[in-house]
Amino acid sequence: xxxxxxxxxxxxxxxxxxxxxxxxxxxxxxxxxxxxxxxxxxxxxxxxxxxxxxxxxxxxxxxxxxxxxxxxxxxxxxxxxxxxxxxxxxxxxxxxxxxxxxxxxxxxxxxxxxxxxxxxxxxxxxxxxxxxxxxxxxxxxxxxxxxxxxxxxxxxxxxxxxxxxxxxxxxxxxxxxxxxxxxxxxxxxxxxxxxxxxxxxxxxxxxxxxxxxxxxxxxxxxxxxxxxxxxxxxxxxxxxxxxxxxxxxxxxxxxxxxxxxxxxxxxxxxxxxxxxxxxxxxxxxxxxxxxxxxxxxxxxxxxxxxxxxxxxxxxxxxxxxxxxxxxxxxxxxxxxxxxxxxxxxxxxxxxxxxxxxxxxxxxxxxxxxxxxxxxxxxxxxxxxxxxxxxxxxxxxxxxxxxxxxxxxxxxxxxxxxxxxxxxxxxxxxxxxxxxxxxxxxxxxxxxxxxxxxxxxxxxxxxxxxxxxxxxxxxxxxxxxxxxxxxxxxxxxxxxxxxxxxxxxxxxxx
Numbered sequence: 001x002x003x004x005x006x007x008x009x010x011x012x013x014x015x016x017x018x019x020x021x022x023x024x025x026x027x028x029x030x031x032x033x034x035x036x037x038x039x040x041x042x043x044x045x046x047x048x049x050x051x052x053x054x055x056x057x058x059x060x061x062x063x064x065x066x067x068x069x070x071x072x073x074x075x076x077x078x079x080x081x082x083x084x085x086x087x088x089x090x091x092x093x094x095x096x097x098x099x100x101x102x103x104x105x106x107x108x109x110x111x112x113x114x115x116x117x118x119x120x121x122x123x124x125x126x127x128x129x130x131x132x133x134x135x136x137x138x139x140x141x142x143x144x145x146x147x148x149x150x151x152x153x154x155x156x157x158x159x160x161x162x163x164x165x166x167x168x169x170x171x172x173x174x175x176x177x178x179x180x181x182x183x184x185x186x187x188x189x190x191x192x193x194x195x196x197x198x199x200x201x202x203x204x205x206x207x208x209x210x211x212x213x214x215x216x217x218x219x220x221x222x223x224x225x226x227x228x229x230x231x232x233x234x235x236x237x238x239x240x241x242x243x244x245x246x247x248x249x250x251x252x253x254x255x256x257x258x259x260x261x262x263x264x265x266x267x268x269x270x271x272x273x274x275x276x277x278x279x280x281x282x283x284x285x286x287x288x289x290x291x292x293x294x295x296x297x298x299x300x301x302x303x304x305x306x307x308x309x310x311x312x313x314x315x316x317x318x319x320x321x322x323x324x325x326x327x328x329x330x331x332x333x334x335x336x337x338x339x340x341x342x343x344x345x346x347x348x349x350x351x352x353x354x355x356x357x358x359x360x361x362x363x364x365x366x367x368x369x370x371x372x373x374x375x376x377x378x379x380x381x382x383x384x385x386x387x388x389x390x391x392x393x394x395x396x397x398x399x400x401x402x403x404x405x406x407x408x409x410x411x412x413x414x415x416x417x418x419x420x421x422x423x424x425x426x427x428x429x430x431x432x433x434x435x436x437x438x439x440x441x442x443x444x445x446x447x448x449x450x451x452x453x454x455x456x457x458x459x460x461x462x463x464x465x466x467x468x469x470x471x472x473x474x475x476x477x478x479x480x481x482x483x484x485x486x487x488x489x490x491x492x493x494x495x496x497x498x499x500x501x502x503x504x505x506x507x508x509x
Contacts, residue, residue: 024038024285024286025037025038025285025286025290025291025294026038026039026040026041026044026283026284026286027044027284027286028044028045028047028048028282028283029074029281029282029283030048030049030051030074030278030279030280031052031070031071031279032051032052032070032071033048033051033052033074033075033077034074034075034077035047035048035076035077035079036076036077036078036079036286036294036298037078037079037113038079038080038081039079039113041283044283045281045283047077047079048281049278049281050161051077051131052276052278052279052281053161053166053273053278054128054156054166055131055135056275056277056278057166057168057269057276058132058135058168060271060275060276061168061269064135067138067432067433068400069399069432069433070433071400072398072400072401072402072433073106073107073400073401073402073433073434074106075107075108075131076107076108076109077109077110077111077127078108078109078110078111078298078301079111079112079113080110080111080112080298081112081113082112082113082114083096083097083098083114085112086098086110086111086112089298089302090110090302097111097112097123098111098112098123098126098127098130099130100130100133101303102134102434102436102437102438103434103437104402104406104430104433104434104437104439105402105403106301107434108302109130109131110298111126111127122174125157125158125174128156128157128158128159129153129154129156129157131156132152132153132155132156133153134436136149136152136153137463138435138436139435140431140432140435140460140463141460141462141463142463143233143234143463143465144463144466145190145192145233145239146192146205146209146466146468147190147192147205147208147209147212147213148212148213148226148230149209150205150206150209150210150468151206151208151209151210151211151212151213151214152209152213154172154175154206154207154209154210155168155172155210155214155217156168157172158170158171158172164272164273165271165272166270166271166273166276167270167271168268168269169214169217169218169266169267169268169269170266170268171266172207172210175203175206175207175210178200178203178204178206178207178208179207179208179211179261182200182201182203182204182207184201184204184205184208185254186250186251186253186254186257187240187250188201189204189205189208189209189212190239190240190243190250191239191240192205193466193468205468208257211257211260211261212253212257214260215257215260218267219256222256225246226246228245229242229245229246232245232246233466234459234462287323287326287328288322288323289320289322289323289326289328289329290326290328290329292319292320292323293316293319293323293329293332293333296312296315296316296319296332296336297332299312300312300332300335300339304339306339309336309339309340309341310340310341312339313337313340314340316332316333316336324352325352325356326356327353327354327357327360327363328353328357328360330349330350330352330353330356330363331349331353331360331362331363331366332362333345333349334346334347334349334350334353334362334367335366337349338366338369338370338373343370343373343374346369346370347366347367347370347371349363349366350363350364350366350367350370351363351367354367359397361394361398361401361404364390364391364393364394364397364404365390365394365403365404365407367390368387368388368391368394368404368407368411369407371383371386371387371390372384372387372410372411372414375387376414377414377415377416379415379416384411384415384417387411388408388411391404391407391408391411392404392408395408395426400433402429402430402433402434402437402440403430405426405427405429405430405433406426406427408422408423409423409424409426409427409430409443410443411423419447427440427443427447428444428447431443431444441460441461441463441464442461442495444460445457445460445461445479445495446492446495446496448460449483449488449492450492454483457483457491458480458483461476462476462480464477465477475494478494479491479495482494
């Protein structure tokens with residue numbers, strides 16, 4: 001996956017008015033996913049069912065229990081017509097077929113109904129790959145090396161749905177070229193995060209990572225070795241050293257891997273659908289106002305800066321006129337106005353949404369955000385109390401929604417005040433619910449340092465230090481080095497900046 005910036009300037013807003021006149025967009029709401037697609041009810045229900053079955057399969061394979069509150073923090077999947085539309089939404093991301101952004105405000109993924117050309121990667125493979133990353137990142141304190149992070153995502157991505165069963169671990173034929181044509185030794189694979197790799201070598205990390213993950217998943221001779229390796233890695237042992245110890249020598253592992261590649265058959269996990277019960281799925285057709293605004297909603301959700309936010313908002317104003325009584329549309333408009341810096345308009349839209357739907361968490365949240373920005377760096381306790389009153393309303397409507405919890409904590413930081421115990425506990429709870437959010441992770445690590453919990457801060461930062469998509473000057477790795485050198489105050493000052501600057505970002509493939 002290629003890393004891309006969270007803010008994209010100067011992008012043509014082609015999707016803003018791209019919905020055909022006869023289009024009928026639908027929403028499918030399940031336990032872990034909300035899907036939007038311009039398709040029929042049976043089709044969108046099938047999409048939701050498959051995603052829920054995939055989630056169930058991973059939980060069953062790895063004995064991962066449900067986290068209470070996950071229903072309040074689903075991934076929203078936007079399904080657009082083509083890869084070209086995905087690329088337009090992503091911005092400066094040529095040749096991608098989908099992308100994912102983890103956020104406390106609601107993680108999102110964009111996927112096309114069809115690939116960009118014949119022979120391109122199946123969009124389902126891309127979507128499943130991204131969800132596998134989301135699933136792995138759901139473990140708040142475990143760090144995974146690049147080869148396993150990408151290898152496991154590839155392992156899951158090829159899942160197929162037969163008549164009576166789901167198969168996981170099907171051969172990754174889309175990685176065949178890299179497996180057969182690109183030579184990557186085991187030392188480079190295990191140390192890839194610290195090396196500058198070519199485009200071909202990065203592709204080989206996916207391919208060879210898939211092969212090694214697949215081999216370790218099914219090898220009886222090497223049972224439990226992967227777990228031993230990951231434990232050592234998370235105890236601070238370098239990847240190469242941990243690999244040597246856990247696998248009985250990397251050279252021998254490399255030879256076994258070559259033999260595995262040339263084996264005549266490949267095993268996969270077969271899970272009958274009877275083992276994967278699907279929770280209820282509610283499907284509805286979007287309202288007339290939502291249909292008119294869905295293209296702009298996707299652009300807004302993807303992430304904007306002040307310039308692109310202004311363009312989205314101006315287009316919304318030309319569209320939203322007839323839909324003043326639609327609370328969902330007005331909630332969307334509140335976010336667009338806020339992003340454009342139009343705080344009065346954002347508050348007015350939030351008020352219109354709440355007049356029709358007092359339980360709109362989105363409207364309550366943006367009402368609070370307007371009041372927080374208005375208070376700025378003010379020490380006026382009354383202004384901040386009023387802003388927090390709206391956050392508390394949102395939290396009481398949905399105590400497990402991560403965004404109000406994190407927003408309550410941030411309100412104290414913005415005001416220059418010490419967070420209350422309730423605010424700190426809210427931050428930790430938000431992180432439990434959405435550990436995938438990098439900004440939350442930095443905030444939790446900073447709070448841990450302030451409380452003197454250096455060990456907890458290290459554990460929180462470690463997964464980011466192994467992020468295969470991090471920039472060369474990986475800030476989490478730098479922070480860990482400062483903590484290891486007992487430069488605690490310098491680490492704290494730097495981490496506060498990272499927490500504020502962490503953009504939604506994401507991954508593209």
